[in-house]
Amino acid sequence: MDSAVLLNLLGNENRRRILRLLSHKSCYVTEISEYLGVSPKAVIDHLRKLEEAGLVESHTDDQRRKYFHIARAVRLEVSVSPHSFGAKSAYPASRGLDMTGCCAHLEIDIGDQPEDDGLAGLAKEFDRLQSLERELSLAQRWVDGRVNEVLDRLNGHIGAEADSRFYAAVLSAVVTTDGSRSEIVDDVDADESAVADALEQLTEHGLLRRVEGADAWELA
Numbered sequence: 001m002d003s004a005v006l007l008n009l010l011g012n013e014n015r016r017r018i019l020r021l022l023s024h025k026s027c028y029v030t031e032i033s034e035y036l037g038v039s040p041k042a043v044i045d046h047l048r049k050l051e052e053a054g055l056v057e058s059h060t061d062d063q064r065r066k067y068f069h070i071a072r073a074v075r076l077e078v079s080v081s082p083h084s085f086g087a088k089s090a091y092p093a094s095r096g097l098d099m100t101g102c103c104a105h106l107e108i109d110i111g112d113q114p115e116d117d118g119l120a121g122l123a124k125e126f127d128r129l130q131s132l133e134r135e136l137s138l139a140q141r142w143v144d145g146r147v148n149e150v151l152d153r154l155n156g157h158i159g160a161e162a163d164s165r166f167y168a169a170v171l172s173a174v175v176t177t178d179g180s181r182s183e184i185v186d187d188v189d190a191d192e193s194a195v196a197d198a199l200e201q202l203t204e205h206g207l208l209r210r211v212e213g214a215d216a217w218e219l220a
Contacts, residue, residue, distance in 0.1 A: 001091075003087040003088050003089040005053055006089050007087055009055070010076070012046070014046055015049070015050060017035070018043070018046055018047070018056075019050070019056075019070065023070060026069040027067065029043050029047070029066070029068075032068070047068055055071055056069070057069065074089055074090070075089065075090050075092070077089075077090075079144075081147075082151075082152075083151045083164055106139070108132070151165060154168050154171075157205060157207060158201070158202065163198075166190070166194070169188045170184060170195060170199065170202065171202065171207065171219075172187075173187035173188050174208060174219065175219065178216065179211060180214070181195070181196070181199070181215045181216065199217055203220075206220050207219070207220055208220055
């Protein structure tokens, strides 16, 4: 799901309140209307937008009453710092994802999966996953702090007016690849002209130098 769509939807307080209510139980329109203190017509309009975005869906009970519930889990992350602004959304990964092969810098104790869906096994698994969730949140905060610290220090070398995050990516590509223009472009996944400008600026600031006789750069 596009993160901009999610941000626009969740910018409305009543839609956030609807989702908060539906995260606890399925509800019908009148119930939501009484909870929000707004008209059923306004609730129906909010639900329609949430349904169109795929966040909410409905089912009908034996008395033909229409209940609404959250369709599926989705995660929205917004990052605001002196060096970047961005938003991204993602659905939970499948249980079959190989965590041992996707995390090169993070060790996660996958642990034993419950042998069955018994209540005791599920309760223990939930408790373990809650602990892991808290640890990952703390790790993310630590990484964010270190990234901003590194970018602040880079600003001291290249000037605060520069796009320090992009320049940092270019410097990293110079160090971790063979330093050729093509490898740097592939590594940072950016337009070649933007990479060329960054290489020129970093060279002028004395951080990089061009390798003699090659279309490549190295740290000065």
